[in-house]
Amino acid sequence: MTAVADAGLDLRQIEQFLYREARYADEHDYDAWEALWTDDALYWVPAGDDAADPRSQVSVIYDNRNRIATRLKQLRTGKRYSQSPPSNLRRVISNVEILGTEGSDTVVGANFVLVESRTRGMEIWAGRVTYKLRVVDGEIRLAYKKVSLVNKDQPLPTLAFLI
Secondary structure (H helix, E strand, O other): OOOOOOOOOOHHHHHHHHHHHHHHHHHHOOOHHHHHHEEEEEEEEEOOOOOOOOOOOEEEEEEEHHOOOOOOHHHHHHOOOOHHHOOOEEEEEEEEEEEEEEEOEEEOOOOOOEEEEEEEEEEEEEEEEEEEEEEOOOEEEEEEEEEEOOOOOOOOOOOOOOO
């Protein structure tokens, strides 16, 4: 991982981090993916309204750091039957923008297209991701990831992998 001198992240550093995070998820490298998160991280995939309060509205995923670890533990067992065998995944990250800062976090937006191949067929997933990145001990970490799916207002097929 690239060391970062301070929180003044540049776009190229951010892009390299996001590409690496996507590769870890696509290749089911759960240990490396989990290591990217801060201790106070939130991972959110809204269902329906992006502006809804995830603590009072249904979400596809709304995980704190402990729940992220639990989700990954389930995937590692091989007994999460919706991911046995694991989906073949590849995603493209684009339109990466630095949106500003919130405290010590750099807020970043990006678009993605993800292709999932399984025995049931192929699914195309697309959307916009908002990240909050934080430098911890000289390394970029994920403090927040919100995945807003293009089709979030429609019934979704099984989403049992890392989006």
